[in-house]
Amino acid sequence: MPLTKNEYDKLAKTASPPTKKLKNSGMAFLFGGAICALGVALRVLYDMVGLTEKEIKMAVPVTLIFLAAALTALKVYDKIAAVGGAGTLVPITGFANAMVSPAIEFKPEGHVLGIGAKMFIIAGPVLVFGLTSSVIYGLILWIFKLV
Amino acid sequence: MTERVGRYTLRLRSRPAIAGYAAAVGKKEGEGPLAAEFDRIFEDNTLGEESWEKAESALLNTAVQLAVQKAGFTPDLLDYVFAGDLLNQSIGATFALRDLSVPFVGLFGACSTMALSLGMAAIFVDTISAARCVAATSSHFCSAERQFRFPLEYGGQRTPTAQWTVTGAGAALVGNTGGGPFVESVTFGKMVDLGIKDANNMGAAMAPAAADTLKTYFSDTGTSPADYDMVLTGDLGETGSRLLRDLLGREGYDLLNRHRDCGLLIFDCEKQKTGAGGSGCGCSASVLCSYVFERLRRGNLKNVLFIATGALMSPTSSQQGESIPGVAHAVCLRANRG
Numbered sequence: 001m002p003l004t005k006n007e008y009d010k011l012a013k014t015a016s017p018p019t020k021k022l023k024n025s026g027m028a029f030l031f032g033g034a035i036c037a038l039g040v041a042l043r044v045l046y047d048m049v050g051l052t053e054k055e056i057k058m059a060v061p062v063t064l065i066f067l068a069a070a071l072t073a074l075k076v077y078d079k080i081a082a083v084g085g086a087g088t089l090v091p092i093t094g095f096a097n098a099m100v101s102p103a104i105e106f107k108p109e110g111h112v113l114g115i116g117a118k119m120f121i122i123a124g125p126v127l128v129f130g131l132t133s134s135v136i137y138g139l140i141l142w143i144f145k146l147v
Numbered sequence: 148m149t150e151r152v153g154r155y156t157l158r159l160r161s162r163p164a165i166a167g168y169a170a171a172v173g174k175k176e177g178e179g180p181l182a183a184e185f186d187r188i189f190e191d192n193t194l195g196e197e198s199w200e201k202a203e204s205a206l207l208n209t210a211v212q213l214a215v216q217k218a219g220f221t222p223d224l225l226d227y228v229f230a231g232d233l234l235n236q237s238i239g240a241t242f243a244l245r246d247l248s249v250p251f252v253g254l255f256g257a258c259s260t261m262a263l264s265l266g267m268a269a270i271f272v273d274t275i276s277a278a279r280c281v282a283a284t285s286s287h288f289c290s291a292e293r294q295f296r297f298p299l300e301y302g303g304q305r306t307p308t309a310q311w312t313v314t315g316a317g318a319a320l321v322g323n324t325g326g327g328p329f330v331e332s333v334t335f336g337k338m339v340d341l342g343i344k345d346a347n348n349m350g351a352a353m354a355p356a357a358a359d360t361l362k363t364y365f366s367d368t369g370t371s372p373a374d375y376d377m378v379l380t381g382d383l384g385e386t387g388s389r390l391l392r393d394l395l396g397r398e399g400y401d402l403l404n405r406h407r408d409c410g411l412l413i414f415d416c417e418k419q420k421t422g423a424g425g426s427g428c429g430c431s432a433s434v435l436c437s438y439v440f441e442r443l444r445r446g447n448l449k450n451v452l453f454i455a456t457g458a459l460m461s462p463t464s465s466q467q468g469e470s471i472p473g474v475a476h477a478v479c480l481r482a483n484r485g
Contacts, residue, residue, distance in 0.1 A: 003355075003394075005342035012343060012351040015389045017307040017423075024304070072300050081302025088302050097302050105298030108198035122301060 024085050031080070031087030039064060039091075061092050068093035072100040098122040149273045153367025156334045159273035162484045165444075166279070166325030167218025170437035171209040172429070173288065173314030175421075179414045184437040185315075186213050192289060192314055200238055203287035206429075207232070207243035207316040210436070211283050214318035218279075218325065225249045225320075226277035229264035232285050232428050233257060233312075234294060239285050249281075257457030258353075258382050259336075260284040261317060261432040262476035265453075266333035268321040269478070273330075278323050285316035286427030295346070295462055308348040310384045311421035313413060317432025319440070328443035331450075331479040334367065336360030338459065340472040346458075346465045350387025350423055353456035356473030357383060358394035360454060364477045365400060372405045376448045379439060381431035381455030381475075382410035384424030409434035409455075431455040443482045451480045 003011070039060050046056045071077040077097050081088040088094055099119060106118035120127070140146070152158045169186045177188030187209055194205040207230070215222055228247065231254035232239030244251055256263035264282035271277040291312040292299055321330065339359045343352040357380055365371055372378055383391055388408050395402060409431040410424030435453060442448040454477040460469070 003341065003397075008341040008355065009343075011393065012341075012348070012386075012390060015393070016348060016351060016386050019306060072302075075300060078300050078302045082304060084302075085304045094302065097300070101298040101300035101302075104300055105293055122297065 027083055028085045028087035031084030032090060033087070035064070035088070035091045035093055064092050065096040068096035069100045072097045073104065095123060095126065098126070148275075149270055152332070153363075155363050156332055156367035157270060158332045159269055159330055161273045161323065162329040162331060162481070163269045163272035163321050163323065164325030164484070165319050165328050165330070165440055165480075166322040167214045167216070167220070167320040168318065168436040168440045169210050169213030169217055170315065170317045170433040171206050171213065172316075172433050173206070175288070175419060176313055176315050176413055176433065179419060181413055181434065181438050184441065185433065186210075186437065192287075199287055199289035199293065200234060201242070203232065203234070203239040203285050203290045203316075204243035206287065206314070207239060207283060207285035207318070210285070210316035210318040210432075211244065211247070211281055214281065214283070214320050214436070218320040218322065220279065220320065222247050222249055225279050225281055227252055227268070227271060228281045228283065229254055229267045230281070230283045231255050231260045231264065233291055239287070239290070240283070243285070256455075256474060256476065257459055258286075258426060258428050258430065259455040259457030259474055259476050260428045261381065261435055262453060262455035262478050263335070265319055265321065265330070266335060266476055266478050268319070269330035269333060272321050272323055280321050281318055282321060283316065283318035284428040284432045286312050286314070286429035288312045288314045288427075291427060305422055306347045307422065308345070308350065308384075308386045309422045310349055310382065310410060310424050310426035311414065312427040313425040313430035313433060315413075315427075315429035315433030317429065317434075317436030319436055326444065327484060328440055328480050328482055329484050331481050332368065333479075334360055334364045334477040336363070336475040336477070338472040338474050340470055342470045344465070344468070344470045346460065346471065348386060349382070349426060349458045349471070350384040351390055352458050352460075352471035353473035353475065354383055354387040354390035354394060356475040357387070357391050357454055357456045358398065360475040360477050361395060361452075362398050362400065364452070364479075372400060372402045375405055375450050375452045377407055377439075377451045378402055378405045379435070379451055379453045380406070380408045382424065382426040383408050383456060384410045384422075384426065385416070386423050387456070412438065439480075443480055446482050449482050453478045453480055
């Protein structure tokens with residue numbers, strides 16, 4: 001009797017080792033927390049050197065983005081992310097990595113159709129849905145005069 | 148001449164010879180358990196080229212040139228070259244062989260390409276359509292990643308069932324003369340799709356095709372796994388191998404301790420962090436055209452049933468929600484002609 005798709009699906013699931021959810025969550029918590037702690041440390045540092053609140057709000061993400069981009073270019077970020085998982089993906093550093101890694105990858109296809117066009121293949125959807133939801137959110141605030 | 152045995156198996160009565168063979172691999176493969184077996188190990192995975200696709204072509208070209216050279220021939224004596232790879236429009240193979248000036252038969256069988264090309268080459272020789280043919284294929288971790296997954300430096304995690312594309316190429320020169328090993332029979336397989344959609348679980352997608360072709364082969368030839376020194380699958384990895392044993396068991400065939408998988412031979416999965424094992428056209432090609440042919444030639448192995456499996460999908464079909472059809476082709480190899 002040949003197996004049905006349903007029967008095979010069950011068989012394949014039993015044969016496939018499961019994702020280590022507990023370990024992955026723990027690592028994500030540690031790595032994500034470490035990146036956020038670094039952000040806080042930077043904030044304290046910039047405050048000490050006399051930057052204003054407005055400047056600090058700009059300087060902290062800029063520094064984190066720079067660090068993530070530099071680590072991506074040095075071929076280190078992906079190795080950290082292989083362990084850190086969502087912990088390195090969710091903070092702003094993950095976004096920087098998602099922009100820089102295709103820019104490096106598609107350089108052989110040229111500056112325009114390679115780097116220019118392919119730079120957004122991963123981050124593009126984040127921008128599209130991020131901007132769309134921010135517009136919807138803004139409209140709701142405006143319509144109901146919440147601000 | 149070739150005769151049909153049973154439903155789909157072709158017996159090659161002249162037993163075409165593997166007159167020359169060679170395997171060229173990248174750095175990671177060169178650090179694996181089969182390091183001593185390969186003809187060339189490139190420490191630099193770019194092979195000095197500007198792009199990963201060009202690097203893959205250079206790798207395949209190296210394997211083909213070495214195989215021809217080891218057989219004691221020159222490319223102008225070749226009648227056909229059968230080759231293919233995983234890249235769109237098979238640019239790995241075409242650009243590797245464009246300067247070879249030999250009639251080119253491009254094939255696509257995804258990771259089953261080594262068995263597909265070897266089978267075709269052997270049939271051409273057996274039917275006296277050709278005296279000497281080359282069968283070759285390649286894959287490159289970096290060119291496969293950018294086509295099928297993410298940019299190399301993108302930080303992401305792999306699922307436990309994901310496999311690692313082998314940076315490697317293998318080439319075999321099949322001729323009507325030569326010291327062996329020899330090709331006894333070929334079974335081209337049907338596409339089998341049991342609904343697996345997870346592109347990170349290729350082993351599960353391909354195992355039903357491997358089971359189907361093996362069942363056909365055993366019933367066509369009236370043999371069983373016990374009749375072979377080795378039943379060698381291409382790149383089922385840990386998950387796919389487990390499923391293959393289960394599926395064949397249901398059909399009444401026990402693979403005993405005969406089963407080996409190229410994807411599990413080429414890497415030390417635990418130590419080299421290659422997930423469920425190696426994959427890609429170059430996985431079975433580089434293992435077959437080094438470790439396995441060498442043992443057959445020396446007589447350490449008397450016969451090997453080589454069955455390479457391919458997942459016939461593309462990123463487009465996956466994104467459109469299609470499941471993954473698998474295909475598997477079997478080639479029976481013997482140490483002796485008689």
